[in-house]
Amino acid sequence: MKIGRIQCILASIAILSSAALVKVLEPSELMARSSAAPSLENVIPKQFGTWTLVPEISPVKPTDPEGYFQPDSLSAKVYSQEVGRGYTDGQGNIVMLLVAYGPVQNYRLKAHRPEICYTANGFRISDKTETAISYRDGAAPIKMTRLIAQRESRLEPLSYWMRIGNDISNGVVDNQLSRLKYGLRGVIPDGALIRVSTIGLPREASFKLQDQFIRDLLAAIPPQELKFFTGVS
16 A cells, blocks of 8 residues: 555656646747847838839738638737738749748747648649758858649749748758757747749749849848848858
8 A cells, every 4th residue: 555655656746747847848938039020011122123012913921721811810820020022023024022920930830831821722732842042152052942833824933931040941840840949948939931932934934033033132131130031050
């Protein structure tokens, strides 16, 4: 009987200790509090290089499966800022840009991946590949994901990258490892999704135009705000 009581006591102590350890290791510090996000509406220029704003063009938004961005929806909880714009290069080519920022990127409220939000909007996803773009001399290339989204006759090649904390992390596993890394430090990282896409051009021509747009855009971003888009090399 005594042995049974001792086992119960030891089990209770182990359970309480485990619960206390989980509480201690639970991330509590928001990176966003010590690294405030810029106002995306102000930081992202409406005109740069040969690119000018086309007000009537709007990209696919990171929506819930119902396709609506409600104040109490998951999308609204994930993102505190979102800028979606269309630009033209003056030669008839259009590039659509979406930048979304979320102050809390944990396992429950993680950024909506383009594969998910495009599928939720009725697109079929194919030809997913990984690549990198050099945007400035001396800077590490940015890892990007490319894919093709198609709905009926609309063919939309797109490129995107995701910043989790100070990391560029596009894959599902990479995202989880980045969040775990910060979680072990007691930090909840912020995050951003940067996505560009085109309509009406063949695949390779689309990606070439997108690369030029990204380089021109990052060159026009104020140096003190560039970290928001590129993370830390």
